[in-house]
Amino acid sequence: MTRWLVTGGAGYIGAHVAQALIDSGREVTVIDSLSSGRREFVPEAARFVEGSLLDRDAVTRALEGATGVIHLAGYKYAGESVRHPLHTYTQNVTGTVELLEAMREAEVTEIVFSSSAGVYGTPDVAQVTEATATTPESPYGESKLIGEWMLWNERRRAELEGGSFSPVSLRYFNVIGSATGRIRDTSPHNVVPKVLAGLAAGRTPTIFGDDYATPDGTNVRDYVHVQDVALAHVAAAERLESGQPIESVYNLGSGAGSSTREIIEAILKATDSDQAPEVGPRRPGDPASIVADGTLAARDLDWQMRYSIDEMIASAVSAAGERD
Ligand SMILES: NC(=O)c1ccc[n+]([C@@H]2O[C@H](COP(=O)([O-])OP(=O)(O)OC[C@H]3O[C@@H](n4cnc5c(N)ncnc54)[C@H](O)[C@@H]3O)[C@@H](O)[C@H]2O)c1
Structure with missing residues (x-):
């Protein structure tokens, strides 16, 4: 049986993802600072580590036994991020740096990343595709794009060292339900x-x-339903586990x-x-x-x-x- 670490698994989408992974027969560890999440949202069957991604010891503990990571922890408000840019970068960018470093140390090489429609800014196309230019317009959108860049660069680093690192980014649109x-x-x-x-x-x-x-x-x-979003994470985890080909980025719209x-x-x-x-x-x-x-x-x-x-x-x- 595989175990996935769900960062932000006490939050709205993360708790749905954690539950869907458990329902699919996988084991789950959740790490969450409870800054906006709730302890009672974490599925009972999950191992829970209360802590921030900025706390390396907590992240290292949470990674024990993990096959891969589903990284949803973060500060998610595009509009608010304009008033709190440094907070947004600390939680979303520094938090991801810390997570990736801890993953490297623990030799965990699979990650599904929670990205956002915010990376596209104001696109002038009727329908955004994964090839649409990324022109974020808020610190939030930028922080998600930087998160993706870090993933691609970690993949390149691993390949240069003769190893592998398998990231996939899911860009969610408006998640409801x-x-x-x-x-x-x-x-x-x-x-x-x-x-x-x-x-x-x-x-x-x-x-x-x-x-x-x-x-x-x-x-x-x-608008997309949170359970459909959660099931897409399970499918992504499955593809990573089985080594099936996977794109770097998917829009969930x-x-x-x-x-x-x-x-x-x-x-x-x-x-x-x-x-x-x-x-x-x-x-x-x-x-x-x-x-x-x-x-x-x-x-x-x-x-x-x-x-x-x-x-x-x-x-x-x-x-x-x-x-x-
Ligand atoms: N809700 C949406 O429509 C939407 C759309 C696009 C992307 N996203 C992304 O999906 C992810 C989850 O969103 P959500 O709607 O469930 O939000 P949420 O606020 O309910 O969940 C975020 C979780 O992360 C935790 N967290 C925040 N900073 C942390 C840190 N440094 N260390 C550990 N835990 C931390 C919070 O306590 C919370 O439980 C976010 O990364 C968000 O940017 C959400």
Whole structure:
């Protein structure tokens, strides 16, 4: 049986990944600083190391017995990263340096990296592919791109030394939903948890700008279900374990977009709310539309959209209902 170290496995996506790996018959260790994650999200069957990637002893302990690493730990807020650039670089760049050094020492050579649509900035193509130019526009997007560069350079270093290092980067688009009431997105900034928390507190949801060049004038984003994302990680781990060919980068996007108005209306419907969203001014730096082509991931990582938008939202609403 193989064991995977999931960094950030007490977070929203990481806990889903950890659970999916366990469900696939693998053993899991989680390392998490609990800065935004929750201890209770970590599956019971996982070994848990509480600690930061910046703490080498903790990382070395967490790597014991690991076949590979799924690296999700990080600071994930593109907008906030502009106000906290050094914090973002420390958590996402220095954290990854520390992890890669500890992996080198422990001779762990397989890694699946959590990257982001943020590496593309504001693409001027209808559908982003893995070949679309990377022009990040926030410290967050940059930190993810630097993370990828470090992976490619570690691969080159290993090859120069006659060894091997097998990295793969998954660029997620907008991850929503929940596979279990136990684990949910607790982010104060992502649209679904933010609107749900606002409704629970009696606030009217706001749409930031309705004069974009999109079908209904509001931003279009590519929403994907967290369980589909988790299963793509399991497929990536499987390919790395078996030595099957694997690309360096995959977009985890659906190929279709939904507008902010559609998402907010789906949330209002799922919560039986009769409020109408307010329209506020545009937020600086919000691209009109980002939609990704997921063909490569569908070919190699069993990437499928197993849920409709309404099902994704319903699962998020029901998980939010479990909040304590
Ligand atoms: N949520 C999305 O839509 C989305 C989209 C693209 C990429 N991502 C990336 O996916 C990853 C997981 O995102 P999420 O939505 O689950 O966020 P999250 O905040 O729920 O999870 C991140 C986890 O990492 C932990 N962590 C942060 N810094 C750490 C450190 N230095 N050492 C150890 N643990 C640390 C946090 O405590 C948390 O449990 C992040 O890297 C994020 O950038 C998320």
